[in-house]
Amino acid sequence: MTRLRRAAGLVLGLLAAVVVGPALAAPLRAVCMTDRPLLAAGERAVIIAVTDAPAGAEVQISWSADGGALVPAGGPGETRWSPPAQSHGVFVIRAHVHAGAAEAGETADCSAQIAVIETPNRGGGETLISTRALLPPAAHEAPDYGLYSYVLFAAPPTDQETDLFDAILKSYLTLLRSQDRLERCCPEAFPHPRLNVTYVPVQQAPPGDFHQRELNDQVAWIRNHYDYDRAFAWLTRLRDLPDADPSLRDGAVWIVSCQRPLGGKEDPRPGFQQDLSAVPVRFIERRMRIFASQTMQPRDYNPHSVALLQLDLRIGIAQAAEGLEAVSAAIKTLGGAE
Known part of the structure; x- marks a missing residue:
């Protein structure tokens, strides 16, 4: 397990999905969070979607980004993003969350912004x-x-x-x-x-x-x-x-x-x-x-x-x-x- 994966696991909790759940009593809300909001080209970030759906609600999450590549990470609420090659700028990674029965339920959207720059000045190579x-x-x-x-x-x-x-x-x-x-x-x-x-x-x-x-x-x-x-x-x-x-x-x-x-x-x-x-x-x-x-x-x-x-x-x-x-x-x- 890489340092990035360990840090992501420490920084944020995973969103767990289960099969059957209660009706939602309030509008669904979702928050997207990343462990690495600032990257150099070639680095990767983990993004996690967290929702306030009640315990036991069935939750599904779909991911999209306006550039780069997304691959599954450690759980249903987590994805790993790599920036496009030779690209710098601010990229948006989005999650669409559906909680509840397939034909009903509630939906919510959230996004995380990640800035990709040429060389973040992080000093020497040793991690504190x-x-x-x-x-x-x-x-x-x-x-x-x-x-x-x-x-x-x-x-x-x-x-x-x-x-x-x-x-x-x-x-x-x-x-x-x-x-x-x-x-x-x-x-x-x-x-x-x-x-x-x-x-x-x-x-x-x-x-x-x-x-x-x-x-x-x-x-x-x-x-x-x-x-x-x-x-x-x-x-x-x-x-x-x-x-x-x-x-x-x-x-x-x-x-x-x-x-x-x-x-x-x-x-x-x-x-x-x-x-x-x-x-x-x-x-x-x-x-x-x-x-x-x-x-x-x-x-x-x-x-x-x-x-x-x-x-x-x-x-x-x-x-x-x-x-x-x-x-x-x-x-x-x-x-x-x-």
Whole structure:
């Protein structure tokens, strides 16, 4: 299985079709998403169609594109697209979705846009490995990582925000490998420049049995011991930098990535960020998977490649929200417009 296939499997869930289902109670909606909204000639992308058809509904999907080749990928809601040879530009891949009985039911359409350019500047050939680490007050970020990322909550959650915080922390714990375990196991195989470490600040070191606890217990421990003051201080530092991204003024729940540590004295930029404050809980895992997938791609993080990464994320996340009104408020990610 290729890295592209693994990334697609991580980024998006598959749409499963079953034989017999209930009548649809509301107009059908569909969303098309891609793991690679920015390609070089010769690369391929996976596109997945997701629908809100009720469980048990019979679903059929047909694909088309205004150029290039489409072949089946891993399931009924998934296709793989290759751009035309020697062609650059923006291509549209479309899905027509039918849910319900053959002679009745509902239909919906969605599309994904993929930009094909001559040479995306992704830097060197090594893929970064996304890891995670809890950071107690006495600890500081280790030097020389390939990328520094942070899950930042500006204030304790309200009753309405607890589910959002928990969903983010569950994705953090399940999608990313433990940095400490990798470095203790095989330090020569995982030198710091190969790692994108994602920090969560906590008020004290985790208990010795933390990794043996159930996932919900781990999430509760982090939420109850999260260092909101340190996170707010880091956000304030980013907001106060010269020519800071104005989008950082809003939002209380962020994932940010920087070339240098936020706890250091140097300007941490170049960097990029996602505002998760307005994202519905059911979309958090997909958003986290998109972020992890895109930030592990090899890049040299000069200003041009950072701009391309922001484009990757902005397009991919906008497509994830297309057609779903509840997500429209979250498309301000990375300073982008709806």
